[in-house]
Amino acid sequence: xxxxxxxxxxxxxxxxxxxxxxxxxxxxxxxxxxxxxxxxxxxxxxxxxxxxxxxxxxxxxxxxxxxxxxxxxxxxxxxxxxxxxxxxxxxxxxxxxxxxxxxxxxxxxxxxxxxxxxxxxxxxxxxxxxxxxxxxxxxxxxxxxxxxxxxxxxxxxxxxxxxxxxxxxxxxxxxxxxxxxxxxxxxxxxxxxxxxxxxxxxxxxxxxxxxxxxxxxxxxxxxxxxxxxxxxxxxxxxxxxxxxxxxxxxxxxxxxxxxxxxxxxxxxxxxxxxxxxxxxxxxxxxxxxxxxxxxxxxxxxxxxxxxxxxxxxxxxxxxxxxxxxxxxxxxxxxxxxxxxxxxxxxxxxxxxxxxxxxxxxxxxxxxxxxxxxxxxxxxxxxxxxxxxxxxxxxxxxxxxxxxxxxxxxxxxxxxxxxxxxxxxxxxxxxxxxxxxxxxxxxxxxxxxxxxxxxxxxxxxxxxxxxxxxxxxxxxxxxxxxxxxxxxxxxxxxxxxxxx
Ligand SMILES: [Zn+2]
Numbered sequence: 426x427x428x429x430x431x432x433x434x435x436x437x438x439x440x441x442x443x444x445x446x447x448x449x450x451x452x453x454x455x456x457x458x459x460x461x462x463x464x465x466x467x468x469x470x471x472x473x474x475x476x477x478x479x480x481x482x483x484x485x486x487x488x489x490x491x492x493x494x495x496x497x498x499x500x501x502x503x504x505x506x507x508x509x510x511x512x513x514x515x516x517x518x519x520x521x522x523x524x525x526x527x528x529x530x531x532x533x534x535x536x537x538x539x540x541x542x543x544x545x546x547x548x549x550x551x552x553x554x555x556x557x558x559x560x561x562x563x564x565x566x567x568x569x570x571x572x573x574x575x576x577x578x579x580x581x582x583x584x585x586x587x588x589x590x591x592x593x594x595x596x597x598x599x600x601x602x603x604x605x606x607x608x609x610x611x612x613x614x615x616x617x618x619x620x621x622x623x624x625x626x627x628x629x630x631x632x633x634x635x636x637x638x639x640x641x642x643x644x645x646x647x648x649x650x651x652x653x654x655x656x657x658x659x660x661x662x663x664x665x666x667x668x669x670x671x672x673x674x675x676x677x678x679x680x681x682x683x684x685x686x687x688x689x690x691x692x693x694x695x696x697x698x699x700x701x702x703x704x705x706x707x708x709x710x711x712x713x714x715x716x717x718x719x720x721x722x723x724x725x726x727x728x729x730x731x732x733x734x735x736x737x738x739x740x741x742x743x744x745x746x747x748x749x750x751x752x753x754x755x756x757x758x759x760x761x762x763x764x765x766x767x768x769x770x771x772x773x774x775x776x777x778x779x780x781x782x783x784x785x786x787x788x789x790x791x792x793x794x795x796x797x798x799x800x801x802x803x804x805x806x807x808x809x810x811x812x813x814x815x816x817x818x819x820x821x822x823x824x825x826x827x828x829x830x831x832x833x834x835x836x837x838x839x840x841x842x843x844x845x846x847x848x849x850x851x852x853x854x855x856x857x858x859x860x861x862x863x864x865x866x867x868x869x870x871x872x873x874x875x876x877x878x879x880x881x882x883x884x885x886x887x888x889x890x891x892x893x894x895x896x897x898x899x900x901x902x903x904x905x906x907x908x909x910x911x912x913x914x915x916x917x918x919x920x921x922x923x924x
Pocket of ligand 1: 564565588
């Protein structure tokens with residue numbers, strides 16, 4: 426009889442300061458969760474761990490059971506009811522009997538009444554079957570918990586930011602478990618955690634200590650000393666007792682490599698701690714950064730100057746409607762600018778009603794109050810022409826999420842003369858050029874681009890950018906961690922406390 430593998434995806438990066446709710450319909454990249462064969466169809470062949478697990482099942486001649494695939498873009502905690510609705514099909518599939526479980530999880534999911542959703546998922550599956558072999562692939566922004574480690578057989582995570590190695594990281598977790606199922610190895614894990622609140626703006630390998638740690642982890646894997654070595658720099662916008670930097674290493678206990686796993690894990694964390702000051706981001710004042718961008722773009726470039734509005738990134742729970750950076754760009758008279766995306770369903774409705782080619786005056790963005798950081802929404806009044814309207818159905822062709830579909834909702838382009846602004850009904854972080862191209866804007870031809878993103882934009886936009894300028898606006902992804910009222914963090918924690 427062939428083996429039966431349960432493969433599932435439940436993924437949410439929860440920003441506990443976010444003003445954005447997370448209903449069940451938010452999962453499935455905006456179209457609700459996919460179940461059964463629909464889950465397979467949605468993810469097969471994509472650059473995701475889920476697709477890697479499907480390929481492993483095929484290779485091992487196992488039946489792939491896919492009860493649920495559900496990923497929401499980041500926002501605040503989902504309700505208990507939503508969480509149970511996501512978990513129920515997975516529990517039912519495991520209860521029906523299987524040889525192993527392969528999970529594509531985020532690692533920083535918080536739900537109503539539970540600061541550690543992944544730990545809860547894994548505990549619940551092990552409650553159904555205590556010795557269930559489970560492989561987990563986590564996002565880079567995981568706040569690793571003791572329950573997650575105690576209730577998984579193998580844990581890996583991404584080694585890139587932007588995350589362009591999702592498939593590869595899933596393949597590594599799945600391969601290790603498949604070899605264990607064949608009796609070839611006996612995986613054992615070592616892990617550790619640091620009281621270190623690292624800024625996402627310093628997480629990219631080229632920017633901070635992560636590059637050195639990831640290089641070391643790769644060397645240890647390639648040398649065969651360990652099976653998998655994973656750095657998890659954490660997600661500072663989730664206020665939980667697990668928030669911090671961690672590492673988890675898998676080695677073959679059958680070959681006596683447990684001590685090696687411990688040593689590799691300790692070395693990875695030692696580098697992070699020694700270089701912890703480099704995980705702190707020091708923002709430049711907004712007026713100064715926009716002025717600097719204006720000068721950079723004044724002479725013709727090979728490609729646009731890209732301004733990054735990083736404090737309001739919906740890819741980490743931002744409202745995506747704070748207008749501060751747009752306002753400063755217009756005030757300093759930057760010209761030939763394309764901006765993406767502002768989320769404002771009301772403004773989209775107004776532009777759709779007016780029609781393409783019509784002149785309109787809008788109160789754009791600023792519809793969301795953010796009481797957690799004391800910020801009130803403030804729209805920006807703009808006059809312009811409706812240049813384009815689309816259904817917002819896009820397919821990623823760049824290096825991130827390659828092949829996956831996403832749904833912006835109805836999308837309209839407001840052309841103010843100075844700037845063409847892509848306005849969407851749904852949240853979406855711009856990491857693929859399709860965000861402009863699908864509505865008729867050629868980003869490589871613009872003098873300036875403004876993106877509501879932090880690091881993931883680099884996947885699609887770094888190759889076309891002449892210069893990149895980080896602009897500190899406002900919002901719930903502010904890199905200045907002193908704006909957040911943390912209540913659940915383990916204290917003391919660096920850099921909030923002097924340790
Ligand atoms: Zn991430």
